[in-house]
Amino acid sequence: MKIIGILGSAREGGSTRYLIEEVMKEPKAKGAETKIYNLGKMDIRCCLGCGVCRKKERDCVRKDDMRLLYEEMKTADAIIIGTPIYMGEMTGQLKTFIDRCFALKDAQSKPLIPAGKKLAVVITQGAPMPDHYIKTPDRIEYIFKGLGFIPIGRITAVSVHNTEELLQNKDVLEQARELGKQLL
Ligand SMILES: Cc1cc2nc3c(=O)[nH]c(=O)nc-3n(C[C@H](O)[C@H](O)[C@H](O)COP(=O)(O)O)c2cc1C
Numbered sequence: 720m721k722i723i724g725i726l727g728s729a730r731e732g733g734s735t736r737y738l739i740e741e742v743m744k745e746p747k748a749k750g751a752e753t754k755i756y757n758l759g760k761m762d763i764r765c766c767l768g769c770g771v772c773r774k775k776e777r778d779c780v781r782k783d784d785m786r787l788l789y790e791e792m793k794t795a796d797a798i799i800i801g802t803p804i805y806m807g808e809m810t811g812q813l814k815t816f817i818d819r820c821f822a823l824k825d826a827q828s829k830p831l832i833p834a835g836k837k838l839a840v841v842i843t844q845g846a847p848m849p850d851h852y853i854k855t856p857d858r859i860e861y862i863f864k865g866l867g868f869i870p871i872g873r874i875t876a877v878s879v880h881n882t883e884e885l886l887q888n889k890d891v892l893e894q895a896r897e898l899g900k901q902l903l
Contacts, residue, residue, distance in 0.1 A: 720751040722902060723795045725788075727802030727813030729759025734843045734885040735801040738876060741895035742799050742839055746902050756788060758812040763788075765815055772822035779822040788816070789823065793832045797902045798868065800859055801841035804852045809859070817859070823866050834867035839898050842875040843885070849875050871901045 722743060728735040736755065743753045761784040772779045779785060792798065802809040809817075823831050840856045852875075860870040876891045878884065885891070 720746065720749075720797070720903070721795045722746055722751050722753045722797045722799065723791050724753070724755035724799045724801065725813070725816065726755050726757045726759075727800070727810045727816075728843075729757065729810075729812065730803075731757065732882060733803070734876060734879045734882050735803050735841060737882050737885055738841045738843065738874065738891070738895050739799050739801045741892055742841065742874075742899040742902070744896060745899040746797075749903060751903070754791075756791070758816050759810075761788075763812065763815055763819065766818040766821060773824065773826050775826060779819065781819075785816070785819045785822075792820075792823065792836075795836060797837035797839070798863070799839045799841060799902075800863070801843070802855070802859075804842065804844040804846070804855065807852065809855050817862055820862065820866060830865075830867040832867060836868050837902055838863045838868040838870045839902060840870070840873035841895070842873065843879050844875065844877055845880050847878045849877050872898045874898055 724739040726736055747753050763785055764781050764783050771777050802813045840859050842856055856873045874894045
């Protein structure tokens with residue numbers, strides 16, 4: 720089994736990476752192949768809106784690190800998408816990645832990747848209200864459902880400004896490990 724993590728925080732030692740790793744813990748112990756991609760450290764440029772990717776048997780014209788992620792999404796059994804909330808939304812690098820996922824459908828808007836892959840969503844935020852930014856995980860699930868993924872769960876870590884604060888929230892760490900079991 721292969722699980723990829725899409726990390727929407729450029730902060731390497733941050734809470735979002737920690738939580739994605741926590742979700743991956745059980746699958747990894749059971750032999751799953753896991754890998755986390757930090758979007759902020761990759762060369763992923765904006766969608767040009769040219770529409771070439773939706774033309775018959777044409778790929779995205781941008782030859783950057785999305786080429787690797789397109790292949791990874793095609794071959795993975797599950798994907799974990801994690802983002803901190805920045806200025807009330809997912810981070811810019813995650814949105815750019817999602818825009819580029821436009822190329823994962825054909826001219827008839829039919830997904831080009833096999834259906835049935837599992838999706839887990841991880842949100843971290845400074846604000847204490849769990850549903851305050853609920854549109855962010857809703858939107859991520861909606862987009863990936865359209866690509867044939869099956870959302871199996873989400874977690875939101877609230878009142879988090881650094882990993883030390885996250886580690887004090889035992890409930891959310893437990894939720895992350897439970898979410899990991901659902902990926903198997
Ligand atoms: C530029 C920036 C903007 C932020 N905007 C918000 C926000 O609008 N709402 C919120 O609840 N937290 C906000 N935060 C806090 C982060 O979402 C929170 O600390 C998160 O856990 C950081 O994740 P990381 O450690 O993986 O980078 C912001 C943090 C930064 C650096």
